[in-house]
Amino acid sequence: MTDHDPNLAHHFDTPAQQYAAGKLGVWVFLVSEILFFSALFCAYAVYRANHPAIFFDGHLFLDSELGAINTCILLLSSLTMAWAVHAAQLGQQRTLVACIGVTIVCAVVFLGIKTVEYSQKWEHGLVPGADFTPDMHYVQEKLDHHGHGAETSEELNARLLNLRTFFGIYFLMTGLHAFHVIAGVGVLVWLFVRAWKGAYGAHYFNPVDFVGLYWHLVDLIWIYLFPLLYLIH
Amino acid sequence: MTEESLSQPRPPVAPSLAHPIPLWVLLGVFAALMVLTFITVAATWVNLGDWNLWIAMGIATVKAALVALYFMHLRYDSPFNALLLVSALVFVALFLGLTMLDTHEYQPQVINRPPAGSEAPR
Numbered sequence: 001m002t003d004h005d006p007n008l009a010h011h012f013d014t015p016a017q018q019y020a021a022g023k024l025g026v027w028v029f030l031v032s033e034i035l036f037f038s039a040l041f042c043a044y045a046v047y048r049a050n051h052p053a054i055f056f057d058g059h060l061f062l063d064s065e066l067g068a069i070n071t072c073i074l075l076l077s078s079l080t081m082a083w084a085v086h087a088a089q090l091g092q093q094r095t096l097v098a099c100i101g102v103t104i105v106c107a108v109v110f111l112g113i114k115t116v117e118y119s120q121k122w123e124h125g126l127v128p129g130a131d132f133t134p135d136m137h138y139v140q141e142k143l144d145h146h147g148h149g150a151e152t153s154e155e156l157n158a159r160l161l162n163l164r165t166f167f168g169i170y171f172l173m174t175g176l177h178a179f180h181v182i183a184g185v186g187v188l189v190w191l192f193v194r195a196w197k198g199a200y201g202a203h204y205f206n207p208v209d210f211v212g213l214y215w216h217l218v219d220l221i222w223i224y225l226f227p228l229l230y231l232i233h
Numbered sequence: 234m235t236e237e238s239l240s241q242p243r244p245p246v247a248p249s250l251a252h253p254i255p256l257w258v259l260l261g262v263f264a265a266l267m268v269l270t271f272i273t274v275a276a277t278w279v280n281l282g283d284w285n286l287w288i289a290m291g292i293a294t295v296k297a298a299l300v301a302l303y304f305m306h307l308r309y310d311s312p313f314n315a316l317l318l319v320s321a322l323v324f325v326a327l328f329l330g331l332t333m334l335d336t337h338e339y340q341p342q343v344i345n346r347p348p349a350g351s352e353a354p355r
Contacts, residue, residue, distance in 0.1 A: 019250050020311065027314045031321040038325040042332050049336050064274070071270050079263040082304040086259065089251035202251055209306075216305045223296050227289035231277045 007204040019206055026210045030217045033180075037221055040173050044228060047165055057159055058166030059232040060146045061126065063117060067230035070113050071222060077106035078219040081212045088195070088205035096200060096208070100192045103215065107185045114178050121167070128171040132164040139163075170229055177225060180218050187211055252309055262303045269296050 005015055012018035048055045084099035086092075121127065124138040140156060143149045150156035191211050194200065200208055273292045277285065302308040307315045 016250055023310070023314060024317075027317045031317050034318075034321045034325065035328075038328055041325070042329050045329050045333060046336050046339075049333060050339050064277075068270065068274055072267065075263065075266045075270065078266075078300060078304050079259060082254065082259050083256070085306075086253045086256060089253040205251065213305055216300050220297050220300055223300070224290075224293050227273055227293055231273065231285075231289055233277050233280065233285050 005203075007206075015204075019209075022206050022210055023213075026213045030213060033217055037173075037176070040169070040176065041224070041228075044169055044173065047169060048232075051162055051165070054159070054162045054166050055232050057143065057148070058163055058170065059230060060142050060148065061121070061167075062170070062230050063120075064230045066113050066117055067226050070110050071226045073106050073110050073113075074219045074222050077103045077110070078216050080106065081215045084195075085205065085209050085212045088200045088208040089202060091202040093195075093198065093201070097192065097195050100188060100195055100208075104185060104188045104192060107181055107188065111178060111181060111185075114174065118171075121171075126167050128168050128175075132167065134160060134163070136160075173225055173229065177218070177221055180221070184211075184215055184218055187214070252306070254303060254306065254309070258303060262299050265299060266296055269299075 008015050008018060012021065080099045080102040084096050084103065087095035087099055124135040125131075125133040136156070139160060140149060143156075143159075150159055188211065191207060194207065269292050273289055276288050276292070279285075281288065301318060307318065
């Protein structure tokens, strides 16, 4: 008599089928996420094609260093997530727990840096939507600092007029991405607790694998967001 | 369970289902990703006009491919999963591409047009 594998759900015949079906399901979900974000990328493409100067101005307000650090942090978190899957598949319990833990820490640091960036914007009135009332001195200072100051106040106002669109797109894209990071942290914490309790090993590692796939997608989206928003020249 | 699986070949997963990617591959991919990130930033120090955007997108795509193939295990998975990803990207390309075609018709102001009938038809 064969034991019933406690991790094998009744509607699957074999663990291999369960794993393949689960993976396929996660990939279909990732496809829906990619298409979800693509709408915002489309908005970005249309507005940037039509108003390249505004996008150029807009990026002067973003801190590329913080953006680059965030990119590296997310890439590190992807490494530790992939390492966690590797550890789970080899039954390396302590490494698995440590890797999930580091992934969570990286995600939280990413969110911390984003909070710093957002609060810098908030302070100077660069908020999304109708409350967009930028502090003019700050704006002129930023443009000047990068050698692209406005000559006259008419010019400054003209350049400022559509800056709101850039910031709308910036906050929406990075905000939606940050929302996905937060959701990811929630799932990772759940995964951490389960891993700590020894639920995963060479016999069963599906959730680690699937959460990993989601996490890599979050990283992938940032890989594209970073150059598009922060490195406009 | 294990005895049964070992007696039959299973594509593409191994009898224990696990196909751990070697750690040196993961670390190597991470190192490549960091180098490519540095190159992305460094490329902005050189002014190549419109090319800057396409170079940045090209490098981002290489990074994305590394993450997808190795971290996400697509290189060793059933090809159907890779097909799903590629088809998503095809639809995104269609979406953005066709929308961008329309972009050339975009008029920032309509007010500047001369009154109808006062000029030869477009």
